[in-house]
Amino acid sequence: MFSTVLVANRGEIACRVITTLKRLGITAVAIFSEADAEAKHVALADRAVCVGPAAAAESYLNIDAVIEAARETGADAIHPGYGFLSENVRFARACAAADITFIGPGDRALEIMGDKIRSKNHVAEAGVPLIQGISEPGLTDEQLITAGTALTFPVLIKPSAGGGGKGMHAVEQAQDLPDALATARRVAAASFGDDTLFIEQLIRSPRHIEVQVLADSHGNVVHLGERECSLQRRHQKIIEEAPSPLLDEPTRDRIGQAAVDTARSVAYVGAGTVEFLVSDDEPEKFYFMEMNTRLQVEHPVTEEVTGVDLVEQQIRIAAGESLALRQEDIALTGHSVEARIYAEDPEAGFMPSTGEILGLTEPGGEGVRVDSGLVLGLTVGTEYDPMLAKVIATGADRQQALSRLHSALGGTVIHGVTTNTQYLQQLTADPDVREGRLDTTMIERKLPSLQFPGPERDHAVAAALFAAPTRSFASPEAKAAGPRGWQCDGWRSNAHYAPTIQVLWERPGGAEEVFDVVVDGDADLRHDENVGSYLLRTSRTTSKVHLSAGANTRHGTQVWVTAESFTGMLTVLDHQAQTHRQLRLIEAEFVEAVPEVRSPMPGTVVSLAASSGDHVSAGARLITVEAMKMEHPLSAPLEGSVRIHVREGETVRLGQVLATVEADPSPDSKDM
Incomplete structure (x- = not known):
């Protein structure tokens, strides 16, 4: 067994790997970028080394810096997690050259299965059924467009070196293919350092099912059952x-054996996943998509139903041990469901969200597990993947697992960054999801009907009492203490004064809703009993709310609120902030607006399709x-x-x- 292992990753997966390393008595070394100096995985590790600035290409993807960190700390092995360098054959070879064990498969498997085009051609030779498409390496955009005329649209563009849905684009019409290819190449190059693309026939309403495999260096290969990953948005798995719930036992055996055969065909070593598309109408048929030569984000659900620690198995296999598991020993017990929490705003079209974690409550209880990289004070920026945490719930059957997950998501509080938590709750309660009527396009179809509730009056009352200097008005303890003339309780010699506090909520897109809260x-x-948790009592009801203080600005005091089905930021306006707001509204009435193009998210400008002075449609x-x-x-909003x-x-x-766009003068104005 290794004595020291470096974890070449960040966030929740780094924390997950470090937890197993510590349980096994192995010294855990973390790497971090300058942006992650205060991250959870850094504090959790025994040692930590900075490998560069915030940009992933200069830190987590810097092979030389990662190898040097391993040498510096005396690491015997490197665990790559997923993403970043986990499927990079150059990194695996660099580890071997430095006499450091790469906890992953060998060169051949990485080269064949890490290239989606080559992997398809490889498994085709073994007789595995494939979807119609264009999978020749090295084709230019022009060649792909020409070859695409032989396909029936819609089609799906996929990066050959990719995964996680990044760079994948569905194209409905042939005329949209050039722009989609250009975008896909940019994303593929930025995410994987390889812009090679291929095109597949897009199958309507498919099911995405994958099989977990383990293989050692002694020729033993087993599968640990399948995972259903059909709940996706933009080809990114969510739940x-x-x-x-689709497969019967004969199909489960056949798809499991197909995964084992795929692993054997490349002499696979380690933990891997073979992914298939399965027809919802004909669940006995499946088509090979790809093999992921690493741990998957969704690996916890397999661990929960099999009782196998996949990270431990990876480490033992890499250390040369034989698998202690035999296929007949592996049984699936109960049911497990995982939901991915992302820093994104569902109401704003799932735009990425950034900020500082101001309040945090992660759920617990029977059957609930949380894999998280979150800590108070963590800054969520734009440099890395938006996934923050995973909530996993396990039960005796599927309905119990879904009910536990729904409840656990309701008990998850993240303040300072907008997340998809309430959206995930809606999905776990959806009748189609509950009944197992799933496919990879279901979420896109349901998005228009989803409701994103705004704050209620009691939420505004809680924010006002929490933030306003007059919050002691409602405190019986304050009223009972000291001379009445010194109390800030609204008393006047002629009458009691009940101040009104304005609480503002801004919807995505800029629309505002104002609550007038009378503190009486x-x-x-x-x-x-919990930090950040409060009981709000009004004449109507008593309810639990979670409150966190945000910034104090000239526009008011920001308060993050979670209560019932709402989580969001409210702004409590003092007298000065109310005056500024009124002046802004008055000014807006007299200023002619110039159509503006605003950034819907914090980020980086990656391309400009126009220059100043251009005439645009x-x-x-x-x-x-x-x-x-x-x-x-x-x-452009107009011509x-x-x-x-x-x-x-x-x-x-x-x-x-x-950008701003000045409208063309009307014909009437030209004649004047």
């Missing part, structure tokens, strides 16, 4: 479960902004002359004006 002693806010692409490995194109205010490569803020 996964084990086992799949009718409401009371007291600490509950309404809907023409102007600028593309990237954040958290997701690109968002911005278009006219454009002025671009940013440069390619520039970092931009949420809401920053990137």
